[in-house]
Amino acid sequence: MSSSPCQWTTLRPFVFSSLMVLCFVTLFFTYINFEMKFPSFNIFVDRARQSCPPVLCAAGDSNCSTELHHNHTQEIQVEAVDTEPDTIVLIWMWPFGAKFDLSCSDFNIKKCQLTDDKALYDKAHGVLFHHRDIHGNLENMPKEPRPWFQKWVWFNMESPANSGLIPELDDLFNLTSNYRLDSNIPVPYGHLEPVTPEDESFKMPVKDKLVCWIVSNWNTQYRRVQFYDEMKEHIEIHTYGNAFGNKLSDQDYTKVVSSCKFYLSFENSVYKDYITEKLYSPMKLGTVPVVLGPSRQNYEDHIPGDSFIHVDDFSTPKELADRLLYLDKNKTEYTAYFDWTNRFKVQGDFYGRGSACETCRYLQRNKRYQAFHELNKWYWG
Numbered sequence: 001m002s003s004s005p006c007q008w009t010t011l012r013p014f015v016f017s018s019l020m021v022l023c024f025v026t027l028f029f030t031y032i033n034f035e036m037k038f039p040s041f042n043i044f045v046d047r048a049r050q051s052c053p054p055v056l057c058a059a060g061d062s063n064c065s066t067e068l069h070h071n072h073t074q075e076i077q078v079e080a081v082d083t084e085p086d087t088i089v090l091i092w093m094w095p096f097g098a099k100f101d102l103s104c105s106d107f108n109i110k111k112c113q114l115t116d117d118k119a120l121y122d123k124a125h126g127v128l129f130h131h132r133d134i135h136g137n138l139e140n141m142p143k144e145p146r147p148w149f150q151k152w153v154w155f156n157m158e159s160p161a162n163s164g165l166i167p168e169l170d171d172l173f174n175l176t177s178n179y180r181l182d183s184n185i186p187v188p189y190g191h192l193e194p195v196t197p198e199d200e201s202f203k204m205p206v207k208d209k210l211v212c213w214i215v216s217n218w219n220t221q222y223r224r225v226q227f228y229d230e231m232k233e234h235i236e237i238h239t240y241g242n243a244f245g246n247k248l249s250d251q252d253y254t255k256v257v258s259s260c261k262f263y264l265s266f267e268n269s270v271y272k273d274y275i276t277e278k279l280y281s282p283m284k285l286g287t288v289p290v291v292l293g294p295s296r297q298n299y300e301d302h303i304p305g306d307s308f309i310h311v312d313d314f315s316t317p318k319e320l321a322d323r324l325l326y327l328d329k330n331k332t333e334y335t336a337y338f339d340w341t342n343r344f345k346v347q348g349d350f351y352g353r354g355s356a357c358e359t360c361r362y363l364q365r366n367k368r369y370q371a372f373h374e375l376n377k378w379y380w381g
């Protein structure tokens, strides 16, 4: 009632300049004191952060958020507190039991402490749960109450087809971390980053094979198997992997994939954003991926449209085979599939560690209350 639009309009310049001054003061203190205690909810600080002009915020790399109360004792401690963690992420279970390095230094993330020490449960700001390691009866989940500031993160990199639904998980988590771009903490299997002058320019590897495919998991129900069975009638496909009884070492993998003009990046199941290393590895090795997975449009959310061939662009496997045979003869058109390498390079993912570090970054930036409802409908629905 007291804040009619009219009053607000007249007040706005005053409020705005006050915020600018506040930001400046905040920024000034931030510069000399990086200490930021978490959890430290402060509505006032939070508003200041949102209202700060971005350019001002960026200057101090503080986003205008910091403690507003200082004293001389704290200022002297600048060096020490800069490395002191302000956010703890507890890895409740190692993904598939496989440990990873607990450092976030590759991610340009500071003040994060990753730990697998369950004794830190009461202090942890986030707890990461790997879906495939959660027992159906939840007996391996925390028994103690969740501290009020703590967020539980659901982490999964397998597609719904390869993950069992657990009804009890529906309303248990605060955040999701998944290859899906619409999860709270997206961790795709790879992504493209701009090239820098330091990067070596792309050189196409020597090619002595036309089409290659490496597959370990053979299931005649899979769309990829049906597609392959028909396609191989029209073009020679060099096959490797467990399914064909010739598993490749990592070294051989690199050698084989880079020596093929095309690689069949066929996903085991077809889901939105489920685009795995089957795509990113050949791209990185200088081989054109022929993709089978979600729609072309969905692939183009992740990589440029002229960097791959989609099976859905052809009405039959034979038509696709004919196109590949044509491209084998036309160097100009084949080479055009590498135009993207002038602009981007492939960045692979750090399974598990990527999610843990990005979770920490997310928690540092988002301290508000959050809950994720209806996980099962979102993922399996």
Ligand SMILES: *[C@@H]1O[C@H](CO)[C@@H](O)[C@H](O)[C@H]1NC(C)=O
Binding pocket: 070, 071, 072, 073, 074
């Ligand atoms: C100043 O900061 C130090 C370190 O955080 C704290 O121990 C002390 O109580 C503070 N003093 C005042 C007057 O706020």
Ligand SMILES: *[C@@H]1O[C@H](CO)[C@@H](O)[C@H](O)[C@H]1NC(C)=O
Binding pocket: 330, 331, 332, 333
């Ligand atoms: C190869 O492709 C280019 C570009 O589409 C085209 O101009 C050229 O005629 C093609 N050459 C052959 C031999 O098909």
Ligand SMILES: *[C@@H]1O[C@H](CO)[C@@H](O)[C@H](O)[C@H]1NC(C)=O
Binding pocket: 148, 149, 150, 151, 152, 171, 172, 173, 174, 368, 369, 370, 371, 372
């Ligand atoms: C996390 O989600 C749970 C369950 O919805 C909720 O009770 C809790 O308050 C949430 N915590 C935070 C910090 O958002």
Ligand SMILES: CC(=O)N[C@H]1CO[C@H](CO)[C@@H](O)[C@@H]1O
Binding pocket: 061, 062, 063, 364, 365
């Ligand atoms: C301290 C802090 O959170 N700084 C972040 C402010 O926002 C920029 C851009 O989003 C980040 O790069 C900083 O790390």
